[in-house]
Amino acid sequence: MTTHLDAVARYRGAEYRRLFAAARRSLERTGWDLSGTIGVTNPDEAERNGIIGITGRYHRAGIKRIEITLSELDAAVHTATGLSLTELLEQIGPKLANRPAEAAKDATSREEALRPAYQSSLYQTADWYRTWLNELSRDGTLTKLLAQRETMHIVAQATRVLEFMENRPKSSAPITLPALAAAVTHNTKALNHGISLSTLVIRALATRAGIPKPTTAEERRDLWDRFDVILDDLASRVLVLNLPADGTGLGEWLTGAARFGTPFYVTLHQIINHPITIAAPVVYVCENPAVLRRAAGELGPKALPLVCTEGRPSTAFHRLARTIAAGGGELRYHGDFDWPGIAIATNVFERHEARPWRMSAADYLGGLATGDDHVKLVGRQIPSPWDPRLSQAMCEHSKAVYEEAVADPLLADLQGPAICTR
Template sequence: MTSASEAVERYRGAEYERLFRAARRRLEKNGGSLDGPPVGVGNPDEAERKAIIGITGDYRDPGVKHMSVTLSELDAVVRAGTGLTLAALLETIGGPLRNRPREAARALAARGDALRPAKESPLYESAEWYREWLDEVSRDGTVSRLAGRSRTAGALARAARVLEFLEARTEGCLPVTLAELAAKITHHPKALDHPGTLSTLVLRALAMRAGVPAPGSAEERRDLWDRHEVVVDDLASRILVLNLPAEGEGLGEWLTGAARFGAPFQVTLHQLNTFPVVLRAPVVHVCENPAVLRRAAAELGPQCPPLVCTEGRPSTAFHRLAALAVEGGARLRYHGDFDWPGVDMAGVAARRHGAELWRMTAADYLAGLAHLGDLPEGDEHLRLSERAVPTPWDPALAEAMRERGSAVYEESVADSLLADLRG
């Protein structure tokens, strides 16, 4: 007489492997129910054919294409031979059975718990970019991954608090360091460091808010934080200066000395924070591209009026220096690229610092285009591809740029800028 343990061992045979694998899939899928259609084996070999005949009692000829058995039949045979239920036998020979419906319900509940605090944020009602961000991280599996791990389950709620804090800040407020922001929201100064989960979530949202691609490099991450008045590194946030004398020990002395020789000088946010200065220039010109400042230094030297260069998107160091110049009575004159990011940055300088837009009219744009001449076929780097930006100081400028569809970069109009600086 075959013992129960011997019967269990018999069911470990290769002839039962595919049948039991199909039974396991069905039980895991339906939560352990024996109801439903039969499970089967396609193109069974001779051993499998005989094994299934032994279970069902139904003879099938050799070469049969498919054989099947209901789970209730299989369960009854297993109970009679081993004293175990089908589910217990499958766990004995193959490990625990999953309950996929219960897992799916738990995962759905966990997703809801992870999303709920973010959806309860006031930004969900007021900010389209915020809703788009939540929709994207829900669709691409991010929320499911976060909810599935206890360590990251609350990351969306923390990200929402960071975004609420940044959204509530008004343009022109003092910047905050990344460590200060992290400590304020999470009580841990390194919580927003890359490549952490919280940092990734927040930067994806801020990229949507700014209408730019998600950052892929350290420089892009730093620029995106800087755009939202968050300083990652006060040594990396800098501004290029030419002939801007200043009062004050340390930095003031260095700026004054550099101006005496007409030498470009790199000023960091760390220096501005460490060495207070007073600026007394009546007019400070601002350009976007270092090639313009380089030409001014080479051609005008110490005779060039005060000129600063943002080197692309204005950093926190630029905004700090610009504010100091305006406090000292300076009038800012800003020029940038004639592309959509360039006119956007010009608008920010005008709103935030009261800057005059220097040669940034539709007429200046069209003159720059005329200077460039006909664009070579396929010269895509001059094509305007980003979303259009309004130019309230001269609405005709945005209209002309949309109509022509071509960028005019600052280097190509440097002759007219240098002529103004000479004058």
């Protein structure tokens, strides 16, 4: 006697696999609608006989495609097993999905998750905020958060963080990241890197600033600092030489170091907690500490004010640059003649309205003439808007010229009168 289980087991055979796979795809796509038609293309002999056995309809050998309506297959399955087609497919496994129902549920969940964000005052007043929300909906971020069951509260929390930052008085002192997290979520670690809430807020801030999403710790630190949120005010630092300043604490230390022509590291913590003013009309900026070291060793206190980014500018550098600009000072920047160096220079020029310092095509070609041991340029060509011929010349010669190789003319520019120590 053939049992119910025997009938189900029979339909697990290889001869039925493609037929039931086609039925599964159609049912899942249409929400278990039985009005469609499915088929098996170029069936082998076992598949042909299996379909004949299910439907009772003959199909000749060598037929190119056998088609069957889902309603007919459902009736045949029910006669053989007592189960509907959908019940049989679930018995065979895996569980049958209902894509339209799932899509509708996801849409409802997304709508519920975004409702607090749409009700925010930022939605009416800030283009960047609407762009951020649209991107979250468009690029799959919300779908991923839904799968992790985080969306319902994470988006609302991110909105509250952004509102808190937007509504802080402009005159407020910078706030630390843990303090910001606690003020909004009552959890000091809620905005730590890698947590979904932090990721959402960082994306919003990058959109607001009109820059790409940060990928490094320094870029994240700098982005938070743009909005007066401090991550690690001790790790971020900048190297300076002969930069006297007014102000207790840091101002006194800088002025004392300048008196002796001594290089001095300034941390972001010092800049924030010991406000200074800088009255230097011109401050030179280099990329490599070897240049500053030579200036200190050869010129000492006679060198003009010099700041070193030590590669990609830190948050401390950007803060110090803003302080210099606020005092009426002008930055003049020089860096490596390679593609990362051009990118750094572009950022400094655009962000701080700095001027190029021996960063022309002629300066690059002059550096090439100093020797033949220059390394090959690598990476993608980057334009040099302040002198388009520079990028063209670098691409043509395909050689990098590092700052140390052209330090002599830089030091000649830095030769000046002794720093006033007031």
